[in-house]
Amino acid sequence: MTLFNLLDILGIISFAISGSLVAMRKKFDPFGVYIIAFATSVGGGTLRDVLIGAQPVFWMKNTSVIFFITGSYVFAIFFRKFLKYLSKSLFLFDTIGLGLYTIMGTEIGLKANFHPIIIVSIATMTASFGGVIRDLLCNEVPVIFRKEIYAMASVFGSLAFLILHFFNFNESVLYISTSLIVITIRLVAVKFHLSIPTFYIKKK
Amino acid sequence: MTLFNLLDILGIISFAISGSLVAMRKKFDPFGVYIIAFATSVGGGTLRDVLIGAQPVFWMKNTSVIFFITGSYVFAIFFRKFLKYLSKSLFLFDTIGLGLYTIMGTEIGLKANFHPIIIVSIATMTASFGGVIRDLLCNEVPVIFRKEIYAMASVFGSLAFLILHFFNFNESVLYISTSLIVITIRLVAVKFHLSIPTFYIKKK
Amino acid sequence: MTLFNLLDILGIISFAISGSLVAMRKKFDPFGVYIIAFATSVGGGTLRDVLIGAQPVFWMKNTSVIFFITGSYVFAIFFRKFLKYLSKSLFLFDTIGLGLYTIMGTEIGLKANFHPIIIVSIATMTASFGGVIRDLLCNEVPVIFRKEIYAMASVFGSLAFLILHFFNFNESVLYISTSLIVITIRLVAVKFHLSIPTFYIKKK
Numbered sequence: 001m002t003l004f005n006l007l008d009i010l011g012i013i014s015f016a017i018s019g020s021l022v023a024m025r026k027k028f029d030p031f032g033v034y035i036i037a038f039a040t041s042v043g044g045g046t047l048r049d050v051l052i053g054a055q056p057v058f059w060m061k062n063t064s065v066i067f068f069i070t071g072s073y074v075f076a077i078f079f080r081k082f083l084k085y086l087s088k089s090l091f092l093f094d095t096i097g098l099g100l101y102t103i104m105g106t107e108i109g110l111k112a113n114f115h116p117i118i119i120v121s122i123a124t125m126t127a128s129f130g131g132v133i134r135d136l137l138c139n140e141v142p143v144i145f146r147k148e149i150y151a152m153a154s155v156f157g158s159l160a161f162l163i164l165h166f167f168n169f170n171e172s173v174l175y176i177s178t179s180l181i182v183i184t185i186r187l188v189a190v191k192f193h194l195s196i197p198t199f200y201i202k203k204k
Numbered sequence: 205m206t207l208f209n210l211l212d213i214l215g216i217i218s219f220a221i222s223g224s225l226v227a228m229r230k231k232f233d234p235f236g237v238y239i240i241a242f243a244t245s246v247g248g249g250t251l252r253d254v255l256i257g258a259q260p261v262f263w264m265k266n267t268s269v270i271f272f273i274t275g276s277y278v279f280a281i282f283f284r285k286f287l288k289y290l291s292k293s294l295f296l297f298d299t300i301g302l303g304l305y306t307i308m309g310t311e312i313g314l315k316a317n318f319h320p321i322i323i324v325s326i327a328t329m330t331a332s333f334g335g336v337i338r339d340l341l342c343n344e345v346p347v348i349f350r351k352e353i354y355a356m357a358s359v360f361g362s363l364a365f366l367i368l369h370f371f372n373f374n375e376s377v378l379y380i381s382t383s384l385i386v387i388t389i390r391l392v393a394v395k396f397h398l399s400i401p402t403f404y405i406k407k408k
Numbered sequence: 409m410t411l412f413n414l415l416d417i418l419g420i421i422s423f424a425i426s427g428s429l430v431a432m433r434k435k436f437d438p439f440g441v442y443i444i445a446f447a448t449s450v451g452g453g454t455l456r457d458v459l460i461g462a463q464p465v466f467w468m469k470n471t472s473v474i475f476f477i478t479g480s481y482v483f484a485i486f487f488r489k490f491l492k493y494l495s496k497s498l499f500l501f502d503t504i505g506l507g508l509y510t511i512m513g514t515e516i517g518l519k520a521n522f523h524p525i526i527i528v529s530i531a532t533m534t535a536s537f538g539g540v541i542r543d544l545l546c547n548e549v550p551v552i553f554r555k556e557i558y559a560m561a562s563v564f565g566s567l568a569f570l571i572l573h574f575f576n577f578n579e580s581v582l583y584i585s586t587s588l589i590v591i592t593i594r595l596v597a598v599k600f601h602l603s604i605p606t607f608y609i610k611k612k
Contacts, residue, residue, distance in 0.1 A: 024403060026404075027402065030400045031348070032348070032349025051458065051465050052463060055257025056257055056316075063319045063321055063322065080403060112464075114464075115471045117474055137340070137346060139345040145437065145443060145444070146435070146436055198436075199485050200432045200435045201432045201489075225609065227553075230608075231554070231606065231608045233604045236550075237607075257461075259461025264460065264522060267526065270529075284609050341540075342549065343544075
């Protein structure tokens with residue numbers, strides 16, 4: 001198993017747990033919780049595969065993804081009362097997932113020879129659209145459109161990856177730098193309640 | 205016309221009528237009602253085709269689907285007052301659609317040689333995601349995430365299909381058994397108000 | 409640059425501005441506003457490309473689309489107070505976008521040799537589903553399912569295009585007629601508050 005596979009699995013688990021917890025808070029039944037765990041975990045990558053035309057989508061070709069999601073889901077159900085007091089660990093899970101998926105999305109975009117802007121879009125989509133799909137399925141305004149710096153961490157992480165890749169740094173450097181950038185931006189943003197200044201239009 | 209075609213058409217009609225009625229209850233205009241009828245009827249199969257990469261999606265290659273949906277839609281508009289008192293028949297329509305689409309999804313997954321877990325996922329998606337898309341377009345929490353046993357009927361129907369198929373039973377046996385299983389599970393669940401036990405997290 | 413390219417760009421700009429304004433009214437942060445601008449502008453065409461199987465989707469192959477959206481987005485943020493008093497110009501932008509995307513969708517459907525009914529569906533989807541995706545991401549019932557004649561203008565515009573094309577009229581005639589039909593239907597509908605008569609079911 002390569003480093004990449006390990007990161008991939010950690011990303012899947014992180015998002016599946018965070019999705020399960022959101023759905024249990026919404027009082028969905030176990031089937032609904034499973035769908036939300038699944039959608040949060042693979043939603044971004046599925047959208048990416050569909051938009052670039054890489055079908056069947058990745059989790060149809062690699063069933064281990066389904067086993068990891070199912071395991072995380074069962075774990076989240078059993079330890080839900082315990083996890084409830086662990087809002088910090090959950091935040092950490094989600095942040096790790098964000099970093100790992102940013103790396104994966106950037107790699108896939110690079111391999112397919114897209115324009116750098118498209119690669120960053122693909123990476124950001126892979127990393128943050130699982131959460132958007134989760135929120136849509138829960139009938140809520142996607143949280144990343146309103147609060148704090150989330151997807152922007154992914155944008156900067158992916159940019160850093162592309163720049164370091166351009167200068168031929170090796171895989172480990174790319175992976176560690178990108179993860180560190182995404183996780184640092186996210187931690188700093190939440191710690192200091194940073195958010196992007198909002199420009200809005202008042203309703204009459 | 206084969207048995208399979210006939211079942212297919214019945215599924216399309218069932219879901220198109222049930223979609224039209226939901227949209228009329230939401231006071232959508234006739235265009236909106238049509239889109240909801242369409243999305244309910246072909247939404248699951250469209251998502252399936254997009255995820256497995258079988259494009260153009262099925263209803264673009266077979267325009268008779270559009271004629272059946274349009275006919276069902278016109279029928280539902282004309283007989284809306286009558287159908288209102290027929291909640292039992294509507295439930296039946298929806299249940300028949302669920303069974304038929306489960307069969308179709310399983311067949312398509314088998315032909316494409318997917319892993320059994322993926323086949324069951326594809327079948328369940330084909331059968332129940334038209335309703336999810338309908339609910340999302342109506343801005344409601346998808347009903348199948350919260351109430352009663354619905355998609356689970358589809359999961360068991362598809363599993364039964366795969367097991368019987370493995371033992372080389374013929375098409376009619378497969379179709380009839382799967383339909384019976386899906387419809388029975390659904391009828392029993394609704395009759396006795398069965399639902400999956402829910403594990404949820406209280407909000408503070 | 410051909411007439412078609414110019415129209416295309418005007419359509420992208422129109423929808424990106426209208427999307428930005430809706431998102432700013434919902435108090436989304438700048439990242440959220442950008443995603444809504446993007447989704448409104450390319451959502452319909454992206455859905456079209458995914459359903460017909462023309463991936464990578466159009467804006468991944470032509471990055472100029474991204475520059476035009478980004479420019480329109482920045483413009484909309486800077487001039488938001490000014491644009492607020494321009495509800496008429498905004499309506500006009502949206503209507504122009506509707507006409508132009510109807511033309512583009514019809515052309516793409518024709519080139520792919522689809523059945524006329526499918527071509528009209530593809531054109532209507534290209535033209536009006538950006539707005540549906542915008543409304544879903546904003547957690548609102550899609551406005552085109554409830555109010556006034558919107559998508560129907562696109563249906564008639566696309567039909568006119570197909571009929572004139574059948575009689576071998578040249579491109580300019582096709583473009584101008586379709587635009588005029590879509591824009592006229594939309595203007596007349598809004599001016600005289602025309603809407604399609606609604607058939608609905610009362611809740612008990």
